[in-house]
Amino acid sequence: MRRLTFALIFHCTFFLILPSKAQPQKVRAASPVEIIKDRWGVNHIYAQNEHDLFYAQGYCAAQDRLFQLELWRRQATGTVAELLGSQELKRDQGARLFRFRAANRAALDAELNHYHPHGAAIIRAFVEGINAYITEIKKTPEKLPFEFKTLNTEPGLWTPEIVISRHQGLLSNVRDELNFGRLVYLIGADRLRALQWFHPRSDASGKDPITEPDLILRVPGEQLMQPILEIYDAFRLPLKFTSPPSPLSFVRRGGVLPVDLLSGIADYTEDRMSLSSPPLLRKERGPGGEVEDWFDTEKTMVGSNNWVVDGRHSVSGYPMLANDPHRAQSAPSLRYWVHLHAPNWNVVGAGEPTLPGVSVGHNEHGAWGLTIFETDNEDLYVYETNPKNRNQYKYGSRWETMRVVKETIPVRGAEPITVELKYTRHGPVTFEDTKNNRAYAVRAGWLERGCSPYLASLRMNQARSWAEFRQACSFSRIPGENMIWAGRPLPDKKGNIGWQAVGISPIRKGWTGLVPVPGDGRFEWGGYLPIDKLPHKVNPPEGYVVTANNNLTPTDFPNRNAIGWVWAGPSRAHRIEEVLTNGQRKTLSDFARLQADHLAIPARTLVPLLNPLVAEDLEAEQAASLLRKWNFELNPESVAATIYVAWETQLRQALYGAMVPEPARPYLRSLPTKRVLDWLTSPVILVPTGSTQSARIMDRDSLLLTCLTRAVADIKKRLGDNPDEWQYGQRANKHITLTHPLSALVSEEQRKRINLGPIPRGGYAETVNNTGNSLNQEHGASFRILVDTEDWDRTLGINSPGQSGNPDSPHYSDLFELWGRNGYFPVYFSKEKVKAVAESTMMLQPK
Template sequence: MRFILLFLLITTTACTQNLTVKGLQQPVEVLRDQWGVNHIYAKNEHDLFFAQGYMAAQDRLFQLEMWRRQATGTVAELLGPRELKRDIGTRLFKFRPQNLNAELNVYHPHGSLIVRAFVAGINAYITEINQTPDKLPFEFKTLNTKPGLWTPEIVISRHQGLLSNIRDELNNGRLVHLIGADSLRALQWFHPVDKPGAPDLTLHVDGTGLMQNILELYEAFRLPIRFSATDKSLGATDEDEARRMRERDAVDDWFEAEKQFVGSNNWVIAGEKSASGYPMLANDPHRAQSAPSLRYWAHLNAPGWNVIGAGEPTLPGISVGHNDYGAWGLTIFDTDNEDLYVYEINPANPNQYRYKGRWETMRVLRETIPVKGQAAQTVTLKYTRHGPVVFEDGKAHRAYAVRAGWREQGCSPYLASLRMNQAKSWAEFRQACLYSRIPGENMIWAGRPSATRKGDIGWQAVGLAPIRKNWTGLVPVPGDGRFEWAGYLPIAQLPHSENPQSGYIVTANNNLTPPDFPHRNAIGWVWASPSRAHRIEEVLGDGRRKTLPDFMRLQADYVALPARTLVPLLEPLSSPDLPTEQALTYLRKWNYELGTSSVAAAIYVSYETQLRRAFLNMAVPADARTYLKSIPTKRLLDWAVTPQLATNRPINRDSLLLACVTNAVEDLTKQLGPDMETWVYGQRTLKHITLTHALSDLVSDEQRRRINIGPAARGGYAETVNATGNSLNQEHGATFRIVMDTQDWDRTMGINSPGQSADPDSPHYRDLFPLWAENGYFPAFFTRKRVEQVTETKMVLKP
């Protein structure tokens, strides 16, 4: 861990900048440390969050502008007609509060004050920078635009929330139509399942109608914004729109990747399991890799507030981190808060649908959307009692609407963290969790012991969970009144535990639902592979007391648990093909680690890829592969250890495994040449990471080199604790990590790739990327004394 010691030896002498900022009530000190983290010291709550917004805008202005446009449905105003469907989808699903203050105060008793102060801070910086447009970040100059002012409604937008399963629900309906419910249950891993024929996949709607592009508007507003060379001129052309249509597979791939690889790890251990004797906690959320980073570190200090960690630059507060009393972290817990309803439409009036035997009239809104390069477009938005109408089939007299629980009050993602930031005990933290509705999460806590307080550890699943009394939520249902939600399950009734006998809690998006959980249809049926969780449990349960370096090594762990099943199956096999036999020899001697200097790792990953492809092609009919693009690891392993595979035709298991090794060798030979000793995992052509800025295609080669970052060698894959996805260029995984020992908050370590700033001219744009690429960390100091020792610049914001 030399890199940590080197950082700790560095001390700095900070220069002081004095700025007058309209909107503050009292002076605020901002100490920016040498890793770009702002430590904000304010004298009151308003100024604390004003300064957080102000500094976030200073560091991440273009990110904030893209969030603003996505939240308000004004992307087409910047990028032209190809983004019109995105804006329609945004406005169709937009949350429109009846009482804004009531909405804001759900997240915290002072929520209205906090959010409005945060917005005021953002706007103060935007107002300043717009007066000197030559100082705007390069993205604004490239696109010939300026940042717009924020409102509180922008903060509570749900457009970037990790939402639910509506695409899976539609695809399940399509698959039941194409291959039948029994085949789908055999292919997908729905669990837990306590009886034959479960879960119920009865399709009560016409399957043929489901084959249409029903969720186009929903998908459009969920997709990340992509830029092309035409965005520098008058927006996109018809040719670009045709290209967008050709990229339909890319859209499916993005959602598939989000489903498979957007995950996280967290774990907490009790004092009896740690070397310090105090509870410890680790968290590494897995999201899309990007430049700049999704995450943003901050330290907030004011009367009643002292919290450090990270969230997103667009939101006030800290999502993952610690205060004086305890630490917390999150991973995704699968709740199901979306359903697709299908309606019979009145042939005489397309705005009426049948509900409980009579025609009911849709609510209709009309909005005008500005579009760059052409006249503004007026669009019609329709709503049933269940939600937005996303598709109308005039010929069949059918309409499709999405009921999205997250469109209700109190569902803005992560804002309930504001309550968590002030929790002083497990009981207070769990109470704060009851306000966390979107996304579904596993929240864990490590309390710092004191003379009056026990060092509790705990887990509470959170999220909006609709109660379905007569269906599973896995397939679309008629909107005729037979399938209605019976309210929401109180969050306190979701799974939870406190101070377990094992002395540790591990969550990694795997299924932690007790087999006898009484509200099965309120939560999801599809969970992440348990490989990451099992590996973490294996290490935490090895009988050794753990230290922070142990936690760091575990977050960087590259052991592939599926290999422990799949590689031994090859041991008795041999091949007359010399390269195949040589590959088998490498695998027999391998330690199952996907490290960056391993030949066996390269062979194994290619072999597993071939095996997954072979199983998919054998088990899933060609016309169904559009809707089931991958086989769960559980099914892969079950089939691999079964001599007679459960596929559509009999096949010899050993022959198949050997053929997959041969195919892997042939694939690697084409990529890297015949010398197997050079097939080292982590090479640029095998496993690496390059971060490409969203505007990379719009700038010169010189600018492109300035804004793109990498490459760097990577290890691991989607099933390792250090999850790096299954693509050659790592696109998902942990950009932010944190490890905390409650004995001493100044020992907290963290990382944020590629850096805290979004400005390529800033030293903090890419400074953390080399450290992150080596699975390293920086110290996240908490006490004022230690922060001052590593302060790079001191800024005093004055009213």
């Protein structure tokens, strides 16, 4: 029965396919390496030593994701303008300004060995493998993926410095701090607290502590309105490829298409962009000069769910784990499955194709997963500069001289440009205000040693116990994460489950880091909080751990100023916990249904507000009637789901317009869900303070019905007059279409081959299956994993749209429809099972 259920739920169809044998490749491996590619495109690499294992991983990653690797290389090295022209100069300047720079070979080795005791050897072997494939394919350039031909370029060789690049800048918060400073200046700290939801906690009444956080502005507010972070933002923006009349002039003509193949943007907080921003705010640049809209949308693109249960909650009696990281949806996917097997290594899972090892997965001893944990690892410092020497700034009672680095940036179609990169004792200088004798620099914890995102997962890949896993976590500095563990039980010991928050967390004594501060020495970091001092637990009495980017920090946590103040709302976490505690032991099938869950927790609060009301508009009353009978699930076939999402959107926009002063709108682009729900359920500030409670409720009720009428009108414009055709999941409503980054550069016929979809979708940003707030799903879980530690061969996974980034590969999009049905494929661990589903076998032979 279990196998029948598996086949029905996970849509896994099996065929008798005889694996093909590829010609052996002559490479710089020490011993033969066997690579079995299964029918889902996952490479299972069997090597006889560590060097060859990671050499082969690099080789396979380049083979499957060559153009994605090339974009990573160019962004890491600040050479995008060499490919796309002068429009990318600021990106390259920002990438070089925030580059991690090892002083010498010994310093570089120390950096590489932070991630694993053999880190330098592992990373160099991985790079050798990438370069081996690049060298090989450049001998037959006609076989290069079409992107290289379209852009008239070739892939460049890699170095270890590219692997450890910080250019993707995960988990930025300095932009928020600049905007908080601007908001304090424009509307005052009290008003900002009323609009934003600052943590760490609420008191018994549900109100935020009035004494926290510290939002005292100690620098001139009017000077913060300048483009202070423009160069910082530039290297974090998605690449733009311009539609050309000919392949060689694409940098000068036509429209643009943004792409974020690497998803290297950060601040996630789904709660801060829960639904569409008001249309009046959709613009490219804010008054401060920085690109505003992209970053506020991107805050929804990094999140995740994970949970782990002990044997008391599973049918098997063994610990089980689930994880679905949320990032930008793209073709190809950010994630890349691989199975690594060699002496002392046996791990399967997924990570970014540009990194060795896996960041989420399991070995023979346990499984692990991650979600984002908010750490505040950036601050913006403001300096007084010397009017007689612009390269000097005041620190204490003396002038200090900035370090100046000159670099030359190659530019396609133009002469190279030489730029000056400046640094204070705190970090890179992003803006100089010569009129007011001010300079601004970002101190970023992620520029310290050992802060390449996810790379410390190499240590986790070999963990054999909770203790070893937690020790490995102590090296994981970027991004801040909730790491969970499910240990396989031993004959004489139960399997442990646990949670460890990780991340580099500066200690601030007496100040919060929420707004820009003077760089004169009064606001220094007091080192970094040891990772083992961050929140954690093992074998909790309730028998489970759930994290979904919500705030799990204990109320008595002593180092409040070392972690973040703005977190995702609790909706997804509450729903997961609700299902896990319903009294039924769980199977992987149950976990799969939970990962695809579409129940909208906010709807449970908002829809009952309609119960006593009657709309004067007949169509609005019919819509209200459908909502009253609805089960709160945003399923693709649901008409009520369409009505609810449109209604909630209208409510948010109306409240935004009423509550956010106009001068503040460029810097506060949306409202937290908590604020929206609080105001609507306890409408104490929807009308002037002097009004009676009954007047406030009447005002609230009028708002509810007015927004419902507007929602129906909006739906009719998009979907027509017939409510029977208002299903939520459809091309004109909630769906996903993946557009290849070079779609604007190719013919219509080619677009049909490289663009994917549409596929109907359900859910939104507040559901466990987080599909975001746009009608076309732009982010969410392209990768998922489910593990029952009783049997590693029962692991399930998915990766959309496929393992390969090459449209000519059968694995470019073969998983897209399966993913769209919330399906999975089996991720086999034993070689016997792997061989049974082999599609091809390749041997890497020593030269």
